[in-house]
Amino acid sequence: MPSDLRGVADDVRGFLPDDEADALREAAGEHLRPGGVAVEIGSYCGKSAVHLGHVARLRGARLVTIDHHRGSEEQQSGWEYHDTSLVGTDGRMETLPFLRETLARAGLEDVVDVVVARSPDVASWWGRELDLVFVDGGHTDEHAQADYDGWARWVRPGGALVIHDVFPDPADGGQAPYRIYRRALEDGFAEVGHTGSLRVLRR
Template identity: 55%
Template sequence: MSSDLVYAAKHAKGFMPHEEGTALFEAACRYGKLGPICEIGTYCGKSAIYLGAAARHAGSVVITVDHHRGSEEIQPGWAHHDPTLVDPRFGKMDSLPTFRNTIAAAGLEDEVIAIVGSSERVAGLWRAPLGMLFIDGGHSEEPVTRDYEGWAPHVVEGGALVFHDVYPDPADGGQAPYRVYLRALESGAFTEVSALGSVRVLERVGPGI
C-alpha cells in the first residue's frame, strides 16, 4: 500500500488493526484479480481503504454492503457505541456520512462502491460472481450465518472467503464468526490458506456450500 493510504487507513474510524488490515489487503490483491471484492459490514470505511487499495492494484472493484444503522455491538449501551455517529433527527446510528468522507479523503471513490441496505436483502438480488468475499458485519449468530449463506455461494472457484474476528478462545471474543468459519471448512467447499490475528482466508476449492 502507498504511504498515504496506509496513513488514511490507520487514522480512519473503525476496529481493524493495521496488521490484520495488511493481511486483508494482501488477500484482496491476490483474489481481486478473479472478480469483484465484496465486503459485508462497511461501518465507517476503515477496512474498505485496505480493500480499495488492493482493488486499485488488482484492477478490480470493491462492493461494500451495509445498512449503516449499526450492528448490535455498537448500539447505545454497548461497549463499542460511538455517540458521534447517532443521527439526532431520527435517534439512530448512521455511519454512512463518515464512510463517504473516509473514502473520499482516501481518494478511493472510483474503487469503492457502497450499497446501502441489509445484507440479506441485497444478497437475494445479487447475481455476479465474486473474486473475494469479506464477512465483517454483525457478529452474533444470526447475521453471520445469513451473510455466509447469502453471499458465499457467489465466490468463484479459486476465489476467497475471508472472515474477521475469528476467536477460537471464547475469552478473546464472540464465537459466532468462529462457528461459521468452522462450518465453511466443514462444508468441503473451502480450505484455509492463511491466518493472521483474527483474520482467516479460505480459498474455494469446490461445491458444497
C-alpha cells in the first residue's frame, strides 16, 4: 500500500489495527476479481474502506460500503466508544461527512460506492454474487445475525466472508461476531485466515 494512502488510513478514526488491516487487504487481493464487487458492512469514518478501496482499484473491482451513519450501539452517548466530535447538529451520531472526506482524501470516490442505509434493507434487494463480504457492523446478536442472514448468501463459491471482532473468550470482547463466525463454519465456510480478531472464511 503506498505510504501516502496508508497515511490517510492511519489518520482516520476507527478500530482496525495495522496487522488486521494488512490481513484485510490480503484477503481482498486474493478474492476480488476484475469487474467483481466487495461489500463492507459498517463504514464508520472510512478507515477500512481505504484499505479495501485501494485493492479494489488495483483489481479493477468495486467496493460498496453500507452504513446508516448513526453509530452502532456502543457508540451512543454514555457508552464506551462514544465520540462527541461525531455528533451532528441534531444531537445524533453522524459519520457520513467524515467518510466522504476520507474517500476524497484517498482519491477513492470513483471506486467506492457509498450506500446510506441499514444493511439488512440493502441485502433484501441485492441481486448479484460477491467476491468478498466484510462484516463489521453492529455488535449485538440482533444486528450481527441480520448481517449474516442478509449477506452470507451472496458470497460466490470461492469468495470470502471476512468477520471482524471475533473473540472466542468473552473476557476479550462481545460474542455476537464470534457466534456468526461459528455459524459460518457450520454452514460450510472454511477458515483460511486468522489475524487478531479478523477471520477470513472461504465459501
